[in-house]
Every structure is written in C-alpha cells, then in structure tokens.
Amino acid sequence: MSEKNKKNQQEALGYICNRKSGSIDTLINELGSDVVREFELVGFIKRGITADTQATWKAVPSANSFFKSIYGEPTLVQKIKGYFCHYVLRF
Amino acid sequence: MKYYCVLWIPTVFHKKPLRKPDVTIIKNVNISDIDNIPHNISVDLDQDENIIIKSDSPDSHSILLKRIDYSNNGLFLYEYDIEDKKENRALIGDDFPFAIYHIVKEFYHTHEHHGEDEDTHLAAYTNKIRPDIKALNNEALIHYLRNYEKKFVAYLSQIQNAYAGLLSRKKESNKRYKLATDSHEAFSDFCCKVRGEELYYNSLNKSKYNTLCKSGLGNDSEEESQLSKIAFNIENALANIKYIEEKAHNEFGFDNAKISFNIAWLAFYIGAGLGLISIALGAIPFFK
Numbered sequence: 001m002s003e004k005n006k007k008n009q010q011e012a013l014g015y016i017c018n019r020k021s022g023s024i025d026t027l028i029n030e031l032g033s034d035v036v037r038e039f040e041l042v043g044f045i046k047r048g049i050t051a052d053t054q055a056t057w058k059a060v061p062s063a064n065s066f067f068k069s070i071y072g073e074p075t076l077v078q079k080i081k082g083y084f085c086h087y088v089l090r091f
Numbered sequence: 092m093k094y095y096c097v098l099w100i101p102t103v104f105h106k107k108p109l110r111k112p113d114v115t116i117i118k119n120v121n122i123s124d125i126d127n128i129p130h131n132i133s134v135d136l137d138q139d140e141n142i143i144i145k146s147d148s149p150d151s152h153s154i155l156l157k158r159i160d161y162s163n164n165g166l167f168l169y170e171y172d173i174e175d176k177k178e179n180r181a182l183i184g185d186d187f188p189f190a191i192y193h194i195v196k197e198f199y200h201t202h203e204h205h206g207e208d209e210d211t212h213l214a215a216y217t218n219k220i221r222p223d224i225k226a227l228n229n230e231a232l233i234h235y236l237r238n239y240e241k242k243f244v245a246y247l248s249q250i251q252n253a254y255a256g257l258l259s260r261k262k263e264s265n266k267r268y269k270l271a272t273d274s275h276e277a278f279s280d281f282c283c284k285v286r287g288e289e290l291y292y293n294s295l296n297k298s299k300y301n302t303l304c305k306s307g308l309g310n311d312s313e314e315e316s317q318l319s320k321i322a323f324n325i326e327n328a329l330a331n332i333k334y335i336e337e338k339a340h341n342e343f344g345f346d347n348a349k350i351s352f353n354i355a356w357l358a359f360y361i362g363a364g365l366g367l368i369s370i371a372l373g374a375i376p377f378f379k
Contacts, residue, residue, distance in 0.1 A: 009248070009249070009252045010252065010256060021124040021125060021126070022124070022125065023125070037241075037245075038245040038248060038249070040189075040212050041212055041238075041241055041242045041245040041246075042212075042242070042245050042246050042249050043212050043284075046124075046189065046190070046193070046212065047124075047188070047189040047190065048122045048123050048124040048125075048130070048188075048189075048190045049122055049123065049130060049188050049190060050123040050125060050128045050130045051123070051128075051130045051146070051148060054125075054128075056123055056124035056125050057124055058124035065277065066253075066277055066281060069274050069276070069277030069278075070253045070256045070257060070260075070274060070277060070278060071256050071260075074260070074274075078274075088357065
C-alpha cells in the first residue's frame, strides 16, 4: 500500500460504508487514490458527476453487507448460531 | 471538437449485444451522488442506436453519441462533438463519465452473472483519433484488457484482506464458537462475483482481435512483452483467487454430509430423550 493510503483496507471500507456518498476529491484525500480506484474496480463505490463537473461517489449496498459480514462484530444471533454449531452439532 | 469513444457492452457470447426489448428507450437519471446537488439527465437510444444525452437544466443542452461501428466482442464505437463549454463538460469531460457509460450498458445488458448494483466498473475508452475496433490488438480492446488486469488484481487484494479478516475473527472467538455461516457465505459470494466477471472477460480475451495479450507469448517487442505480462497477471490473479477460495472453504466452510449426519444424531438423541420421558410419565400411575 502506498504511503498516500492513510488507512488500511478494513478502515477504508468502513469509512465508505459510514459516509455512503460524497465528493471524490475528499475521498481521495482521506483514503488515497489507489484505494479509491481499487474500490471502484471491485464495485464497492460508483462514480457520479454534478452539473458543475464535480466528481462524486456513492457506496453500493453490497459493500456495506460485505463489510459487516467480514469485518464487523458478530451479532448475538450469529454467536448463538456459532455456539449451536460448535457445541450441539459438533462441527 | 470531435471525439471518439468505445464503450464495451459486456457480453458472454460473440454476437452483437441486442437491445433489451422490454426496456424504455429514454432513461431519466440523477447522476450526482450528493443528495442536495442533483444532476438530472435523460439518455435516449434512437432507432439507429445513436445515444442522445440531455441535461435537464434550464438551457437544456445535449450531446449526440453517433454509433458508427460495433464488433462481435461487444465493443461499440461512437463519435461525438463537444464544444469546450462548461455545460457540455458537465455531461462529458476529459473522462467519459462512468454514470453515463452505465446507463448505455443498461440498454443492452442484463445482469445475468451479478447483481444490479454490481455492474462492471470499467473506465470507457476515449480518443481524438478514430480507433479501428476490428483491427488486431486494437487500442480500445487492449484498454479494456488492461482495465481487467487492474480489476482482477484489485479483487485479489480485497479477497486476501477479507481472508485475513475472517482468520482474525476466528482467532478472536478462541474457537469457542463456529464462525457465523453468513461471514463465509459473504466471502464465497464475493469470490463468485469474480467468476461472473471472468465470463465477461473471456469474451474480450478470447476474441479473434486479441492475438498478443496471451501469457507465454514471445517477447519480440516491448509491446508484446507488456501485453503478455497483462495476460499472465490476470491468469495468476484468477488462479490465486481460486486458491484462497478453496483454503477458505476448508477453513470455514461447512461439510454438508457431516452437518446432515450430526443433525440426524441430534434428532435421534432428542427422539430417544422424549421417548424416555414419555415412558417415565406413563409409569407414574403405577407408583401412585
């Protein structure tokens, strides 16, 4: 990761999921151009444009669910399911 | 000033992508992502498959993308004229806006191998000189193949991070509970998305116009060497993704046969327990 990428991937994905949309310039400033381009390529964000030619971005809903499933804290229901699998079903 | 753009309409077969018959030919879309600053435009596909992009602003300016050629691998060549006016640049500036490219794709493309919000995010090819999309190894084709290299390498990086995320989550749980099934499912779905993209990539990679972007070709020139590198990087990124996917399946996946077997045992224990309770309850009157 280049030195311009100020946050690690997990934090960066968390950032776009919390912010949801905004100006591309601000996002590049915050995360670095490499990370922004990577998120665009894998489809976590899509680009738009305002009438005064300002480039904008928006997080797609699947990015949010991916972030929560992979990096988020497991919910109580998930933990119960996990305990059930481990102790009752024994796998 | 005259410009040319080549928009690739992702297709899994080598034939001209067909317009979706049930789609309206005019789309009104807000292409700004900032809630309080909307940018409404309409995009119209006419009978000759030209595209007219109109701004809904009071001066209502428009840009005509005239379709002048297409190739069977899904490349569409358009010509357009933009004066260097600010209003026109709000529609198409130095880069062809992804939002407009996405709308054009929607006229032809159905989301067979991915969700609607997971469309291919590739940068459109533009040039002031007319490209020949039917020439061997033409620059538009190579542009999209290069995009795919970046795309698959980006996927690999995300998948490596996600795998590390899953491992640390498992470690944090101290193996007290099985990692929630939906975490592994989300990971598998993401890997599956790459497989879908690979199908579309193949229509470019295996098209008759691509003879140089193949791994293992000779390095006779700098260009050949560069193109060979692209193909190699894509192949290896895809192979690496498959490897991580399998590792994740072994680490976090569920063996359906084992689950069924264990559930059958659980059902047997519950049944036996209930049977014993009912025998015990049935025996109570004899002791009264």
